[in-house]
Amino acid sequence: MKFIRNVQLELARFRLRVLVASLVVLVCFGLVVARLVYLQVVRHADLRAQAENNRTAIVPIVPNRGLILDRNGIVLAANYSAYTLEITPSLVPDLAQTIDELALVVEVTPRDRKRFKKLREEGKSFESIPLRSRLTDEEVARFAAQRYRFPGVDIKARLFRNYPYGELASHVIGYIGRINAAEKEKLDESEDAANYRGTEYIGKLGVEQGFEAPLHGVTGVEAMETSAGGRATRRLSSQSSTPGHTIKLSIDIKLQKLIEDMYGERRGALVAIDPKTGEVLAFVSKPTFDPNLFVEGIDHESWQGLNESLDKPLLNRALRGTYPPGSTYKPFMALAALTTGKRSASTLINDPLFFMFGGRRFGSPENERGGIMDMHRAIVESSNVYFYSLANELGVDTMHDFMKPLGFGQITGIDIPGEVRGVLPSTDWKRSYYKRPEQQKWYAGETISLGIGQGYNSFTMLQLAQATAIVANHGIKHTPHLVLATQDTSTQLSVPVARQPPENLGYKPEHLDTIRRAMVGVTQVGTSRRVFAGAGYLSGGKTGTAQAVSLRKNEKYNAARMEERQRDHSLYIAFAPADDPRIALAVIVENAGFGSTSAAPIARRAFDYWLLGQYPNAADLALVSKGEVSAPIGQPLPAADVPWPRGSEPAVAVAAPASTPASASAPASTPR
Secondary structure: OHHHHHHHHHHHHHHHHHHHHHHHHHHHHHHHHHHHHHHHHHOHHHHHHHHHHHHEEEEEEOOOOOOEEOOOOOEEEEEEEEEEEEEOHHHOOOHHHHHHHHOOOOOOOHHHHHHHHHHHHHOOOOOOEEEEEEEOHHHHHHHHHOHHHOOOEEEEEEEEEEOOOOOOOHHHHOOEEEOOHHHHHHHHOOOOOHHHOOOOEEEOOHHHHHOHHHHHOEOEEEEEEEOOOOOEEEEEEEEOOEOOOEEEEOOOHHHHHHHHHHHOOOOEEEEEEOOOOOEEEEEEEEOOOOOHHHHOOOOHHHHHHHHOOOOOOOOOHHHHOOEOOHHHHHHHHHHHHHHHOOOOOOOOEEEOOEEEEOOEEEEOOOOOOOEEEOHHHHHHOOOHHHHHHHHHHHOHHHHHHHHHHHOOOOOOOOOOOOOOOOEOOOHHHHHHHOOOHHHHOOOHHHHHHHOOOOOOOEEOHHHHHHHHHHHHOOOEEOOOEOEEEEEOOOOOOEEEOOOOOOEEOOOOHHHHHHHHHHHHHHHHOOOOOOOOOOOOOOOEEEEEEEOOOOOOOOOOOOHHHOOHHHOOEEEEEEEEOOOOOOEEEEEEEOOOOOOOOOHHHHHHHHHHHHHHOEEOOHHHHHHHOOOOOOOOOOOOEEHHHOOOOOOOOOOOOOOOOOOOEOOOOOOOOOOO
């Protein structure tokens, strides 16, 4: 009986185990069925899309960058296609050894290695980084034959930016460069992030930066079917990219080159404006630099040479260089006197060649004649005493309030980034600028030097040129601009860039006539008469000499005893023709002395070119570039007959597709 009970007990246990196992199997089967229903019914659309994405790859098609032209259609920035040898560091086991072995197949210079190292430090390990660019057909063939030896290394067809005239107008045109980490982060957070997929270069300076969006174009896409290994097998669909717009500048590049040549090895800036429209005709900053150095990533030596040079070639002096205006400020001071009613044009001031104020003697140049001055003579002969006393009568805040609408110490709104404001002093400015209470107080003696464009006054040549254009244009103020229009590459439709409406500053015509007549007198009987002798037009102007460094009390300026970079700056403002101005300019030659010796001769020849179509002969040009001549010497040349230099061509220009998918490999003393 005991045996039978044990058998029955074991049988019951067995049946229980079978039941439990059956329930477990049933539950597991139910879970499998539920999972299959969830995957095949609930997530059907989602998983199908994922499978399709695994089968296809979306490749961005980077658009061709737009061209940049001068006002006459001369190409200043273009593109050319070439092959590059590129490495993806994350796919290369031994990077140094790979580069050494590649150097046996194609030429790899030390400069290429240094540039690659710099780009690698700025980029990411999974990005393709160029080691060599502009490979010849022979080099491409040699690498292709040994490609199997170099995993992670590829030949790609890319478009490169080219600036055919090198250093000419480089601060205006700007340059493009590889997108750095900070720029990439900013782009990724912008609304335009999708349009920059696959883009590796953007504008960094000048028009290239200011008009990045229209120059860039619209990125296209290409859907490719891929194998399990990720290789493209066939194209499924394609949406072509839209090339960037062509940008047409107001700059006349021939005038720009003439002015840059006239500077020679000297430093300075010049801005020439059409006073009737605000179009910038020339925008010169010297010295310049070659923007082609930045296109592929500048090497350390070149960057160091530019960045550490005492001449600061990377500084856009026309936009960011600030200087005391010297005596070029006097016509605007005179206009302030007339407008505020502090003085009439006929008010007489005695000029004994010095001005005493607060026990301090404010001097004048020894070559001034002095005597009784009305406003006209004070401007023509550049009387310091007249304007010392005027500044004292006006006061710093009245001068500030009058000069501000003229653009002094203000952002002009020109259409490239990087403009600085400079300093138009006032009592409020001094209180906000200085921290210590004893420094914040405005002293009456500080006002005196402001009247002759010294003291705290510090402006850009762009601001000075704009103010001159306003006076020339009967008080009508235009926003200066460098870009005239954008042109659609596909339709060739040109669209003018919208401008702010001109502003009438409300000066009385008779007051402006008084100032313009005095400025004409400067060129006829005044400080620039020798420079403009024999000119085929009548112009108005004003010379200026601005101190580069402060002198100690009672110290007399002596250029011969000073270091070259401590000598006075040479300035000139002008407009022409006097009766109907078509050009107004402001020019400075750093540390070059009197305005009539270095700055005014540049202005004279710029006017001759623009108004008469005349170009200085070689001998005259050589003397101007050294500040050794006033009026033109010899026979000027017809500007139309002067050959225009051919733009530099890239060393190798290998044909490539017009729009290349970003990841596709290539097939086979004193002011005057």
